[in-house]
Amino acid sequence: MRRVLGVLAVISVLLGACVAWGAEEPIRIGYLATLTGEGSTWGQHEQDGAVMAVEEINAAGGLLGRKVELVIYDVKGRAEDAINAARRLVTQDKVVAIGGTNYSSLNIAARPIIQEAQVPMIGSATTNPVVTVNPDTNEPWPYSFRICFTDPYQGLVMASYLYQKLGLKTAAIIGDVGSDYSEGMKQYFIETFEKLGGTVAGSWGFRGGDVDFRAQLTEVKAKAPQALAMPYFYKEMALTIKQAAELDFHPVFIGGDGYSPNMYEIAGDAMEGSWWVSHFDYDDPVLQPVLEKYRKRYGKEATEIGNVVFAYDIIYWIADAIQRAGKAEGPAVRDALESTKDLKLTHFTLTLDPKTHNPLNKPAAILQFRKGKPVYVETWQPQVTF
CATH class of the missing domain: 3.40.50.2300 (Response regulator)
Structure with missing residues (x-):
């Protein structure tokens, strides 16, 4: 140590x-x-x-x-x-x-x-x-x-933003099956998206440390979802986006606070237009x-x-x-x-x-990757009543 x-x-x-x-x-x-x-x-x-x-x-x-x-x-x-x-x-x-x-x-x-x-x-x-x-x-x-x-809140933000703000009705999700963080966010994303009226085309998994996501992405591409949710960490998310582009698969990507601006070093311009839930407007x-x-x-x-x-x-x-x-x-x-x-x-x-020992009413910032950097778009508090 x-x-x-x-x-x-x-x-x-x-x-x-x-x-x-x-x-x-x-x-x-x-x-x-x-x-x-x-x-x-x-x-x-x-x-x-x-x-x-x-x-x-x-x-x-x-x-x-x-x-x-x-x-x-x-x-x-x-x-x-x-x-x-x-x-x-x-x-x-x-x-x-x-x-x-x-x-x-x-x-x-x-x-x-x-x-x-x-x-x-x-x-x-x-x-x-x-x-x-x-x-x-x-x-x-x-x-x-x-x-x-929290993760439930992030999952809710991701799902509601895709459905209520961007108007997307179908989504798929990939998660790290060994991560409490990823599994919690995935669960609440699926629940929220479906309750809002959206269709989740499927859920795929990997293990932390994996670097090849082409098998999962090939199956996801066959389902043709409008969006792909990625509730995991920046290295794996960057590789997911990069390998999706290599497979000519270009859904709307959205991820949570596992995001890092350093992802661009891996994914490059394939990140253009991707959406991110953040704790901050940088x-x-x-x-x-x-x-x-x-x-x-x-x-x-x-x-x-x-x-x-x-x-x-x-x-x-x-x-x-x-x-x-x-x-x-x-x-x-x-x-x-x-x-x-x-x-x-x-x-x-x-x-x-x-x-709960959580901050009360903490808003989420929505970022979009534009021209090589994350750009603040808006603060989003989901309008969800269920």
Whole structure:
């Protein structure tokens, strides 16, 4: 397990020269990010966003008169690494809260650890409902939170946008059969599309790590659906689009928040006209101050804007909870997180639903790929009554 602390140790020394810290131990906040392996572009940007936020908080005087120390572990996109990292954070590093991961399955795997230790954890793009809600009781897991919307909502947005906005009546869907994220979104897409009156021509599957989707695409093409829904991650979605074009198959593509602008490196112009459900309008003026800070801090442009902002806002949400709790202890911070109301963050104003530990009424941004880049089209809140 690689512990990413070198840069942060330097930051702490520099800030220590400017801020008169008390004799108390620093307040430690953990962060779990996929820094290597599949999805590392997301995790690296989340690390960057979290570091920026902690630097700013310390420069402003820390929390409760104490310095904040950020402890980051690379979970490599794997459940076993997330479990081990969460265990180290709560037993050795004594963190009071944890940010990350951006994978539902990893947060679900780590949940028993944080529950037992009574340390709250906030997922970034962890959209599966089970991350925060016990499906057996319909009650929230006490120490599990998220800053994003959920898979059912994404599936509903994708289906309703195709049917109600674009007027498409037939669709097919391909999913990762080993992914909680993909399976949850697929289920709600199919249910919503059919209830609206659409026809789902079929559902096809693959296993994470697969790189050849031609067999599935050949069968999908034979059904001639108007649209193809892809509730999975960016590498596989990019390969799906690229290989569909090679088969001369050009449906309307739509995908969820597993999307990445870096997909263009794989799929190229075959992405033109594709639709994406996003947590953000990447050109939204409210994001620009954070992105400008990113450019100054790291000397480059952020390519995974959403992950930078998610992590940055998670740290500020935790900081707000610690301040309102008046003490840096897991149960008190948990209570403060659950009671969050009208907290102005970078990308939205957060009020938490205590019954689900999800943000209330968080809208979805619809993007379309045009001339080599994603373009914001509109904010979409489905008009669905069933």
